[in-house]
Amino acid sequence: MGTIIVVGIVFVVVMITIAVMVENAKQKATARQTGQLLRTDFNPDVIHGSAFGKLGIAIDGTRRKFAILQGDNAPKIFDFSQLTAVEVLRDGSSITKTNRGGQIAGAAVGAVLLGPAGLLLGGLTGSKRSIETISKLSLMIYVSDFIQPNYEVVFHQHLGSGGTKVSDLTVTMNLLNAWHGRMQAILAANTAGLPNQMLVEGNSHA
Template sequence: MEWIVITGIFILVAGVWIAVGSAKLDREDRETKAAQLASISNFDPSVKFDGLWWENGVALDPYSKQIAIVSAAEPPRTFRFDQLVSVEVDRNGHTVTTTKGSSGLRGAAVGMALVGPIGLALGGTTRSKGKSISKITKLSLKIYTNDLVQPYHEVMFYNDPNGDEDGGAFVAPAIEELEQWFGRFQAILQMDRAAKSTPVDQRALPSDGTEAVLTPPAAVPSEAPKSWLGRTFGA
């Protein structure tokens, strides 16, 4: 009986120690990412996601039109909005929806793709009674830019090998957060498409880089109509 009590106390102490250690590591991870964001010049994020522990975080600055990818493992990277090529929502290692510079699903469709029919087709588990349920083990946003050195970045929103059912207490907030970020990147791509589709008068773009002002051509005065005498005798 005594050894059962000792074992119980040991398990309790170990659990507390692990919880305290995990909280400390998580705090240090967030502080490191916050320091990285603060070190980026001309970057004031309006919205950010710290990311999971030891995974990428992401932040947006609409005023300077920049995207920042931060990680406790490496220096931050920034990209202009117009460098964004596409974003993909990944569930359990499979892409369920993509938005590129020319087309894509609306943000409201992401939730359906994650937990709806598409999600169910991407590898759920089956109960003994034959009822199929969707088990989510990973949710992430894949970001592609035109940077030739490191064009691909993945931001993890949920990662648990044991998984969670659709609508579960852990996966539901991750889906909601992921939908918001997918919508933000989709808006960036739409703004970039709109800017590129706006016609530009090339006459307003001088080679020296200065801002040109188009001046309307001067009016050419028209000759006064000749009188009958002038038309007849050339006067």
């Protein structure tokens, strides 16, 4: 029994250590990418850094621009007017998609991601089957670019078999919801023809 307890403690310590190392790596990557953006005319109000080979995203509300972060490579910077659609994907399936002009396909993302019964299949199929685990959550950004018209910003990816319990993804789903809302706000501003203005307040590194 004593050996089992010791092994359990060691496992917990190792997992905590790994989590801290991962978080530190993410923070350093985000700081480096913020510096890359500041060397241009882009001043990020909010930023979700790129780390471990995944894409990140940032928004400059004053200049009406957003950037796709590509790790150590130069960021791709777009005008708000170049955003054509935004889509939430769960395990590769579309949950909700908003096109330029405000047309929404699928269920409201907040209800889908944070429903009391857990993550619902919902969306285009209208199914109400409860989902217990998730392997991948991402935000697909569509732009008016013939060379590369879409970018997938991954917010969660489970390594190995199976998936992550929905109950363990509350923070991630809140973060994804926030970024989905920001991109929807950009689409809405494009549709309404709003003047140059801040769509986000203060500086954040969400």
